[in-house]
Amino acid sequence: xxxxxxxxxxxxxxxxxxxxxxxxxxxxxxxxxxxxxxxxxxxxxxxxxxxxxxxxxxxxxxxxxxxxxxxxxxxxxxxxxxxxxxxxxxxxxxxxxxxxxxxxxxxxxxxxxxxxxxxxxxxxxxxxxxxxxxxxxxxxxxxxxxxxxxxxxxxxxxxxxxxxxxxxxxxxxxxxxxxxxxxxxxxx
Numbered sequence: 001x002x003x004x005x006x007x008x009x010x011x012x013x014x015x016x017x018x019x020x021x022x023x024x025x026x027x028x029x030x031x032x033x034x035x036x037x038x039x040x041x042x043x044x045x046x047x048x049x050x051x052x053x054x055x056x057x058x059x060x061x062x063x064x065x066x067x068x069x070x071x072x073x074x075x076x077x078x079x080x081x082x083x084x085x086x087x088x089x090x091x092x093x094x095x096x097x098x099x100x101x102x103x104x105x106x107x108x109x110x111x112x113x114x115x116x117x118x119x120x121x122x123x124x125x126x127x128x129x130x131x132x133x134x135x136x137x138x139x140x141x142x143x144x145x146x147x148x149x150x151x152x153x154x155x156x157x158x159x160x161x162x163x164x165x166x167x168x169x170x171x172x173x174x175x176x177x178x179x180x181x182x183x184x185x186x187x188x
Contacts (some may be wrong), residue, residue: 037048049051051105058120063128067148070106070131071141079156107147111174118188119147119162122176126150127158145172158182 022110039182054057079092082086108116130150138156151158159179165172167185175185 015082030153046106047106051109054113055105055116056111057104061120061124063124063131064104064120067127067139071104077138077156082136103142104147107164115174115188119174119176122186122188123160123162125150126178153163 020126058064077094081090081092082088083090108119111119112166127139127148127150130139136153137159138149138151138153140151142148145163146160147164148160149158149162150160157179158177159182161177161182162174163176164174167173167175173185173188177184178186
C-alpha cells in the first residue's frame with residue numbers, strides 16, 4: 001500500500017504519477033452521514049470579540065490556536081490498494097478541506113460554554129499529543145458530525161474523536177470516542 005499525504009491539490013497528479021499500473025486505477029470515496037453536517041459552518045453571525053470574551057479559555061489557549069492553524073491548511077490523502085480478486089489498483093482519496101479560521105469557534109459556541117469547557121478539557125491532551133508528533137498523527141477537522149479527530153498515520157485509525165451528532169435518532173449529542181474502544185460514546 002502506498003500512502004501520500006499532501007497540502008495541495010497538485011499532489012493528486014503526483015500521486016497518479018507514482019502509482020504502479022495506473023491504467024487500472026479506480027476511485028472510491030467514503031462519506032459518513034450522521035444526520036448533521038458540521039463541515040459547512042455558517043460564519044455570517046460569527047462575532048470574534050464576543051467569542052473571545054465568552055470563550056476566553058479557548059481564544060487564549062495556545063493549543064487551540066495551533067489546532068486552528070493546522071486545520072486551516074488543506075491536504076489530500078491518497079491510499080492505493082490492490083483489489084483482492086481482480087488485482088485492480090484502487091485509489092482511495094480523501095480531501096481534507098481547510099477549516100475556515102473561526103469555524104471551530106462557531107462549533108464550540110453551538111454547544112454552550114459549559115459543554116465546550118468539558119469537551120476541550122478532554123480533547124486538549126489528545127490534540128496536543130498530535131501537534132507534538134506530526135509525523136505520527138493526523139488531525140482532522142469538522143466532517144459530518146465530527147468536530148475534531150486524531151488518527152495514527154501508521155494505520156489511519158482514529159485514536160480520539162469529538163463529535164456532535166444524532167445518536168439513534170435523538171440529540172444531537174456532544175460526545176467523544178477514545179481508543180481502544182472507538183465505538184463507545186462518552187457523553188459530555
